[in-house]
Amino acid sequence: MSNSSLKAPFQYERIPIENITTDNKKKAKNMGATLKRIWNYLAVEKAKLTLVILMVMASSGLALLGPFLVGMAIDDFIVMQQTAGLGMLLISLIVVYLFHSLSIFLQNFWMIGIAQNTVYTLRKDLFKQFHRLPISYFDKRQHGELMSRLTNDIDNVNNTLNQSVIQIFSSILTLVGTIAVMLYLSPILTVVTMSVVPVMFFAMKWITKRTGPLYKLQQRKLGEVNGYVEEIVSGQHVVKTYSQEDMVIGQFEQRNNELKNTGFWALAISGLIPKVMNMLNFLSFGLIALIGGILVIVYDQQLVTVGTIVIFTEYARQFTRPLNELSNQFNVLLSAIAGAERVFNVMDETQEEMDETKAIEISSTNGNIKFEHVSFGYEETKILNNISFEAQTGETVAFVGHTGAGKTTIINLISRFYNYDEGKITLDGVDIKNIKRSSLREQMAFVLQDSFLFHGTIRDNIRYGRLEATDKEVENAAKDANAHDFIVKLPNGYDTILDQDGSGISQGQKQLLTIARALLAEPSILILDEATSNIDTITELKIQDALERLMAGRTSFVIAHRLNTIQEANTIIMLEHGEIIEKGDHEQLIKQKGHYYQLYKGQLN
Numbered sequence: 001m002s003n004s005s006l007k008a009p010f011q012y013e014r015i016p017i018e019n020i021t022t023d024n025k026k027k028a029k030n031m032g033a034t035l036k037r038i039w040n041y042l043a044v045e046k047a048k049l050t051l052v053i054l055m056v057m058a059s060s061g062l063a064l065l066g067p068f069l070v071g072m073a074i075d076d077f078i079v080m081q082q083t084a085g086l087g088m089l090l091i092s093l094i095v096v097y098l099f100h101s102l103s104i105f106l107q108n109f110w111m112i113g114i115a116q117n118t119v120y121t122l123r124k125d126l127f128k129q130f131h132r133l134p135i136s137y138f139d140k141r142q143h144g145e146l147m148s149r150l151t152n153d154i155d156n157v158n159n160t161l162n163q164s165v166i167q168i169f170s171s172i173l174t175l176v177g178t179i180a181v182m183l184y185l186s187p188i189l190t191v192v193t194m195s196v197v198p199v200m201f202f203a204m205k206w207i208t209k210r211t212g213p214l215y216k217l218q219q220r221k222l223g224e225v226n227g228y229v230e231e232i233v234s235g236q237h238v239v240k241t242y243s244q245e246d247m248v249i250g251q252f253e254q255r256n257n258e259l260k261n262t263g264f265w266a267l268a269i270s271g272l273i274p275k276v277m278n279m280l281n282f283l284s285f286g287l288i289a290l291i292g293g294i295l296v297i298v299y300d301q302q303l304v305t306v307g308t309i310v311i312f313t314e315y316a317r318q319f320t321r322p323l324n325e326l327s328n329q330f331n332v333l334l335s336a337i338a339g340a341e342r343v344f345n346v347m348d349e350t351q352e353e354m355d356e357t358k359a360i361e362i363s364s365t366n367g368n369i370k371f372e373h374v375s376f377g378y379e380e381t382k383i384l385n386n387i388s389f390e391a392q393t394g395e396t397v398a399f400v401g402h403t404g405a406g407k408t409t410i411i412n413l414i415s416r417f418y419n420y421d422e423g424k425i426t427l428d429g430v431d432i433k434n435i436k437r438s439s440l441r442e443q444m445a446f447v448l449q450d451s452f453l454f455h456g457t458i459r460d461n462i463r464y465g466r467l468e469a470t471d472k473e474v475e476n477a478a479k480d481a482n483a484h485d486f487i488v489k490l491p492n493g494y495d496t497i498l499d500q501d502g503s504g505i506s507q508g509q510k511q512l513l514t515i516a517r518a519l520l521a522e523p524s525i526l527i528l529d530e531a532t533s534n535i536d537t538i539t540e541l542k543i544q545d546a547l548e549r550l551m552a553g554r555t556s557f558v559i560a561h562r563l564n565t566i567q568e569a570n571t572i573i574m575l576e577h578g579e580i581i582e583k584g585d586h587e588q589l590i591k592q593k594g595h596y597y598q599l600y601k602g603q604l605n
C-alpha cells in the first residue's frame, strides 16, 4: 500500500498551481484556434444557431422589461394611488414573464440539438482518426488514456455547449442591456450599483487564474486513471496469477488520490465564486437602498423615485448574476477547451496515408518480397541491421532467434506498420513505400499469437476476413481450418456469441478460428506468429494441418518458436541482435553446425 492510501479521505494535498500555470500559458496560445475549430463544427447548424440567438435576445430583453413594468406600477399607480389601468399593466407583466419562460425553453431545446449533433460529429471524426493513425501512435500511448479523449473530453465539450454557450451569450446581452437601462433611469444609482464591479473583477481574476490550470490538470489526471483502469482490467489474469492485487490497488490509489486532490482544489476554489458574488450582491443591494433612500428623501422623489429604487435592486441582481455566470461559465469553458484541445491534438497527428499521395494501389500480387540491406530503429537505436533475404512467390521464410532479436520487427516492416530507414524492401520489384498501405495489407493475412476476436458470433468473427463472404464460404473456411467440428458442438453452432477476445473458447480453438478467418481472406502473403502457449497435441496437429492448407501456394513468413514446425521452410533466417547470423534451409543449417544446429539439438533434447 502506498503512503497516500493511509491518509484520511478528507485530506487534500496542495496542488502546486504555480507549476501548472506555465503550462496553461503555453496552451492558452491555442485557445483561439481551438475555439475557432469548435466554431467550425457549430457553424454547420447555422439556422438553429440563429434561432437560439434570437431567443436569447428575446429572453434578455424581456428580463429587462419585467422590473421596468414593476417600477412603473409603483411610481404611476401605487404611489399615486391610481388603480385604473393597473390591471392591464399586471396582465402585461404576466405576458412578459410567460414569453420570457417560453424563449428560455426554446433556446435550451434548440441548443441541446446543436450540442448533440456537434459532439456526434466530433466523436465520429475522432474515431475515424484513430483508424488513420499509424500503429506507432498506439504503441506509445495508454489505450485507456486515448479512450478518455473519446469519452470524457468530448463529454466536457458537450456539457459546455449545452449550458455555457447560451449562458455566456445571454449574460453579455443582459449585462449591456441592464447598464443601458440603468443609465437611462438614474446615472447616480448606476454608479452606486457598479461600484462593486472592480472588486468582483479582481476576485474573479484571482480565482480563475487558479482554477483554469487545475481543470486542465484534472482532465489529464482523469485520462491517466482511465488509462490505468483499462490496462489493469485487460491484464487481470496477470495481476491475479502473480498475486499483485495489493500493488495494483496501491498504484491505482496514487493516481486516484492525485485526481481527487486536483478535483477538490478545482471545485473548492471555483466554489468561492458564488459566495463572493453573493456577498458583493448584498453589498450593492444595501448601497442602492441606502443611497437611493437618502436621494428620495432629500430630493423628494425629484431625482430618484421609489419605483426606480425597486427597479435598481432588481437590476442589481440581474447585473451581478450575468457577471457571476460569466465567471462560472468561464471555468467550464476553460475545462471544455482543454478537453477539445486534447481531441484536436489527436486529430492533428500525422495520418498514415499522408505520405501516400504518390503511392499506387495494387489489386493482386505474386507475393515476391525482397529485403535489400534493410536497417531500422523504432527510435534512435538500431533494431535491425543490414537485413537481406528474398521470399519468392509461394515460398516460406521462417525467422528464428532469441527474444528481442527482431523477428516481429521484420514483420512490422513487411506490413508497413513501420517504414524501414535504410536499404529497400520490394514487393514484385516495387518499393513497398510506393504501395498504399491499405492495398498492401489487403494482400496479407495475419495469424498472430494474440489474434483478436471481437464480441459477436463465431460466424461474424470468421467473416471478418472477407465481409462479403457467404455463410457457405464461412463454413468451408472453418472446415479447412479444422474448426468446423468444434463449432457445431457448441450450443448455438456458428451463431454462438463470443465474449470479447474469445474468452469463452480455448486457446487452440481461438487459433483455429483465426486460421479460418485468414483462409477466408484468400491472401497472397501470410504472416504467422506461432502460438507459444501450451496447446494439447491433438489440437496442435489440427492447427499444423490447417496451417499447411493455409500456406499452400502462398508466400509465408513464420515467426517460429518450435523448430520442428519449420523444417519444410524454403529459407530459415536466424537472427541475433537485429542481424542475420545464419540463413539457409533446414538441411543446410544443420550441416553448418552453427547456432541453428545448437538450438535445434537443444529443443530435441
Ligand SMILES: Nc1ncnc2c1ncn2[C@@H]1O[C@H](COP(=O)(O)OP(=O)(O)OP(=O)(O)O)[C@@H](O)[C@H]1O
Binding pocket: 139, 378, 379, 383, 401, 402, 403, 404, 405, 406, 407, 408, 409, 410
Ligand atoms: N514499438 C516499439 N518501440 C520501440 N522499441 C521496440 C518496439 N517494439 C519492439 N521494440 C524493440 O525492438 C527489439 C526487437 O523486438 P521484436 O519484437 O522485433 O523482437 P522479437 O524477436 O520478435 O522478440 P519475441 O520473440 O520476444 O517476440 C526489442 O529490443 C524491443 O525492445
